[in-house]
Amino acid sequence: MGxxxxxxxxxxxxxxxxxxxxxxxxxxxxxxxxxxxxxxxMLSDDGRISRGEAMKTSIRDRTxxxxxxxxxxxxxxxxxxxLGYTVNEYYYTWHQEGSQPDWHKTKNVHIxxxxxxxxxxxxxxxxxxxxx
Numbered sequence: 689m690g691x692x693x694x695x696x697x698x699x700x701x702x703x704x705x706x707x708x709x710x711x712x713x714x715x716x717x718x719x720x721x722x723x724x725x726x727x728x729x730m731l732s733d734d735g736r737i738s739r740g741e742a743m744k745t746s747i748r749d750r751t752x753x754x755x756x757x758x759x760x761x762x763x764x765x766x767x768x769x770x771l772g773y774t775v776n777e778y779y780y781t782w783h784q785e786g787s788q789p790d791w792h793k794t795k796n797v798h799i800x801x802x803x804x805x806x807x808x809x810x811x812x813x814x815x816x817x818x819x820x
């Protein structure tokens with residue numbers, strides 16, 4: 689799957705990707721937001737484009753709602769130098785606290801950038817729902 693011969697680079701990339709999903713599923717909104725670049729893009733299936741610090745703040749300050757993922761299937765990934773990508777399918781729920789989850793099938797493409805300190809941050813998050 690990966691497009692590099694550098695095992696350490698690929699491993700560090702995948703550890704970061706996994707930590708992103710762990711932050712989402714633990715409800716750690718600060719860690720979730722901090723894994724985006726400062727000028728990241730989120731392109732959702734309703735046509736909105738969120739960007740940068742405003743997007744990160746909206747993730748950090750989210751109250752009264754629960755966002756979780758399950759059955760994450762990494763369809764493809766690659767990493768080369770300072771860019772990486774993942775292609776995933778999964779189920780998500782976005783529901784009010786205290787309500788039952790309402791799971792929806794969806795998919796995403798994530799483009800990651802390696803930072804000057806060697807860490808990885810999500811730069812582009814493109815997702816859309818799968819018709820049921």
